[in-house]
Amino acid sequence: MSTTLPTRPQNTADVSDAVAPVVPRRSALRPLGLSEVRITGGFWGERQSVNARHTLAHVLGRLESEGWLPNFDRAAAGTLPEGRRGREFADSEIYKYLEAVAWEIGRGDDLELEATFRAVVRRVAAAQEPDGYLNTQFGRPGQQPRWSDLEWGHELYCLGHLFQAAVARERTRPGADDGLLGIARRSADLVCEVFGPAGIAAFCGHPEVETALAELGRVTGEPRYTRQAELFVARRGHETLADIEWGRTYFQDDVPVREATALSGHAVRANYLAAGAVDVAVDTEDEALLQALRGQWARTRARRTYITGGQGSHHQDEAFGVDWELPPDRAYSETCAAIASVMFSWRLLLNDGGAAYGDSIERALFNVVATSPAADGKSFFYANPLHQRVPGVEADPDGTSPRASSSLRAPWFEVSCCPPNVARTLASLDAYIATADADGIQLHQYAPAEIRTALDDGRHVSLDVDTAYPADGRVQIRVNDEVEGEWTLSLRVPHWAEGTRLSVENADGTIALSEAVAPGTARVRRAFRSGDLVHLDLPMAPRVVTPDPRIDAVRGCVAVERGPEVLALESVDLVGIDDVGEVRLLGDAPLEERDGRVWARVAPLVSPPQDWPYAPATEPATVAAVPVPLVTYHDWGNRGPSTMRVWIPTV
Amino acid sequence: MSTTLPTRPQNTADVSDAVAPVVPRRSALRPLGLSEVRITGGFWGERQSVNARHTLAHVLGRLESEGWLPNFDRAAAGTLPEGRRGREFADSEIYKYLEAVAWEIGRGDDLELEATFRAVVRRVAAAQEPDGYLNTQFGRPGQQPRWSDLEWGHELYCLGHLFQAAVARERTRPGADDGLLGIARRSADLVCEVFGPAGIAAFCGHPEVETALAELGRVTGEPRYTRQAELFVARRGHETLADIEWGRTYFQDDVPVREATALSGHAVRANYLAAGAVDVAVDTEDEALLQALRGQWARTRARRTYITGGQGSHHQDEAFGVDWELPPDRAYSETCAAIASVMFSWRLLLNDGGAAYGDSIERALFNVVATSPAADGKSFFYANPLHQRVPGVEADPDGTSPRASSSLRAPWFEVSCCPPNVARTLASLDAYIATADADGIQLHQYAPAEIRTALDDGRHVSLDVDTAYPADGRVQIRVNDEVEGEWTLSLRVPHWAEGTRLSVENADGTIALSEAVAPGTARVRRAFRSGDLVHLDLPMAPRVVTPDPRIDAVRGCVAVERGPEVLALESVDLVGIDDVGEVRLLGDAPLEERDGRVWARVAPLVSPPQDWPYAPATEPATVAAVPVPLVTYHDWGNRGPSTMRVWIPTV
Known part of the structure; x- marks a missing residue:
């Protein structure tokens, strides 16, 4: 059978046609999707290329060899439950893989990938029950009944990822004849029937189907899906699910969404x-719900987020701590949590605008999402601690690793949500770069990119973004086309970028504008001419950052940042000292940039040998400082077993 | 049926007759048991009284109402597994209760308690299988087979507690006709057969049977039991048990005991x-093993123990962290871990002597064991964090609580190991006060007490200890009898007690000796006369203590201690500030003692409101300090929901 690619969508100013993961029915900013924005290289382009060339095949290989994809074949053959492999949510990894592949096909025209995609979809399709039910773990003789374990069963969670895969496919290749959208719709219809207003008055222990149903509603125009998502959100927080060891807070069933404060x-x-x-909230125009979510976002960012943008302070329940509870060594900071936080931030960004959302997305992308995969795209961090106390152990390249104990990247996990989640995020990252509105274009993330879109009024805009960011702070935007009248180019100035300069160079080389701009949003409104260049110069000198004094776990420490990147001290860079736990930063010593790295001055931490570690204070001995290079956090753990810390003691 | 009490043991200098939990075959110091030492009041006497009057009945009531004791009745009636209640280790709580009651009967002559004890033993006896097997969770049709889940099944663990109960009974009422020792021996014989040199080459995921078998061997003179304990210890650490999510370290199966360093x-x-x-090691004269254990004890104390003496840094696996990983807020510091640490320290103390073991026992007793039970003896802390960030919620007085989320004391837990463990510890605490050797008597803990014993050479010694310690630092020991020749009274001077004075007052009121003594062991060797008084004056001024700089989690903080007690800041003592997270201690402000409390000076922690908590440093605003009284850590959480911290920021 020869594979042909279904038709690409056309660019229009109609929001509903955007080739993007999130396409709200209404929004302040219109998402620009994969048909309008293309990352052409640089930091993210390289990672997208590795993702396409290596990660997708790696993930598929593991889905096969672990037996998670063959579970569908067993379901189709009617031989389950015998031989079923993997945890109760294993189906979802196939769907996340399909979503990643759908985006990747949307980014290019890869016939081989198209054939693989269709083959996997066929295996999924064969496992679907006549009534639309689709899950390899439940409902057959010898298995637990359908919907009998909403706390832990993950049935709706898995379907959510199925829906997202179908949405990605329909947006990237509308009307494709692979059948995935039909599979998703049949399952979604069943969900609406079983869990509708007259059905089971409950919801899934792991949220995910809510956003997926909303997006499926958007892509199909089916209002039932939106209503079902609304119902799932509204039902939550009324102590419907069982009271598990960690309490109902674990699955957000303790407080209704609209009443939560963080x-x-x-x-x-x-x-x-x-x-x-x-x-x-957006699709139902529920401003009160939106306002509650904005508050949760803000408080979570201010009090429950690591400097890396990572979230989740507890290993035990993979959970947020309370306000200010942010231990660096026990940081869970799951890769998937950062991806999920990007999803939350991006939705508020589309609705509200505002640079803070873009700031948060940038921080999570550079310091968690980029940290997870190794350079070869074949091993991953699941947890992303900010302090590694003991050197890690190399993972078995053919085995699976416990999810959170990998202090070196591992090829696969018993719970392997992160690798395909990274894959689908990188494959759709082009859609998080820019937006449009009636007044112009907004750039939220800086990467070499081509932007080809139309403003709401139909005027065509073509921009080329050129930058080595974050290695360098200069971002150049070239306007290719001349359109009639003025429009506004808006640029996010990160919150750390005090001293940023904005300049506009006319096509003839004359300088039209050159001014200092404050963090927030910088706007250039003019009748752009073809060849106009807009320059944003972000200050990239390394910065020493202190934590809010209420964050107990890093009191007396500082961190070093450069641009959007958090730096760290890694033991492999120390000379004469084995461990990052044995040094402190000399507080008034300046940082230095040399040989492409940032250097700090550290001194050995001297403490008298004692058999009991709590005693009246003694004067520390005077010691000489030595220069040591810092490592970009997302690059740590790539030079063999090591210890590492982001927060470096000064006292 | 009328209950009569079995005969008490007689005091002799024969070590094997000591009425104590630990009676080694050989030791440097001879334990003085309940027939030789009697706590007569004071801090511990009050707690023992509450334990006897309230806790034992409370525990029994819960063992009945939770169905854990009725499990034995169902076993006897042959109706199991139907209706079995509680976790797989529920049997052990009945045995720990029996052990507590055995000690309590040993301390007094309570006929009602004796009748209760016998009634419970009869119900346990009825559940024992003909071959000696005894467990309500395994081995019946519809249950998992015996010994089929050594990782989690706790069968040997439960039997260990049975053996300890039988040992306590035999030591306190030798030859009693209740049958408990016989039950224990039949089970122990089965264990030796099933797990002996030719049997299953494995061991229990939860150690406990090792110490229990050793003690059962000591009390019965049966060498098989000791050999079986030796075998269990030797088998461990060779990766025999399954590799669970937290690794084999969780149950000490990663490194052999004699190779571990902490x-x-x-x-x-x-x-x-x-x-x-x-x-x-003691009974087999294995000096190499002992030396390894001494090293583990020392390193654990120096690097893995909280200032309270608590141990266990992780909630997730209730486990030690690595060196210096001692977060105050996520401290697990399980009550049972402190009790277990006292057991470890006490065994080394008996073998080696040395004040450091007594120091550790004192710290764990005053700051963890005394912290767990409420004043009424009917609710308990399971975890003992050093920092409570959010006020707790009152536990349902009729319900069970999740074990580690109780930030207020709870009456019972789903895993309720701690309440009966506290009960057996308090009921046998008299046995941890003093020891004897050929040269004299050693006092390890200070409490009002009567000591009536014989030296190894048969000379009788009678001492009365009088003290309000730890409220007051003066300890008076009165010598009641005059014996021929000299002997030595040794007194532990705690490691924090710089400036301690020792004096001896002759019976006629003249001062024989008055000198400063250093921390460690102070010795008075003389021919004591009846009426001689020895005084130890321990300095009780509050002390500011700093942590080793390698303990990252409390950098920039200090703690306050007074005598053996750790103090804490509790929100209910703050005025005008809601939370202990909002203050810092003014570093050079002296502590003050007033109205029976220690007062510190704190200032509000001022940080500018910000939407992102990591920023370049700013100069803190100058604020006025206010005096605030500290609370003894073991008394916190008794005045309603509150926040609390032991480590108080100074920067």
């Missing part, structure tokens, strides 16, 4: 739920 | 195992 419980669940709740 | 994994398991390993 995200709490399991960090991935909390962010997925919040993302779905924004979708519902 | 305690690691689950903190209760690690300490129980270490205690059993000391028993084995």
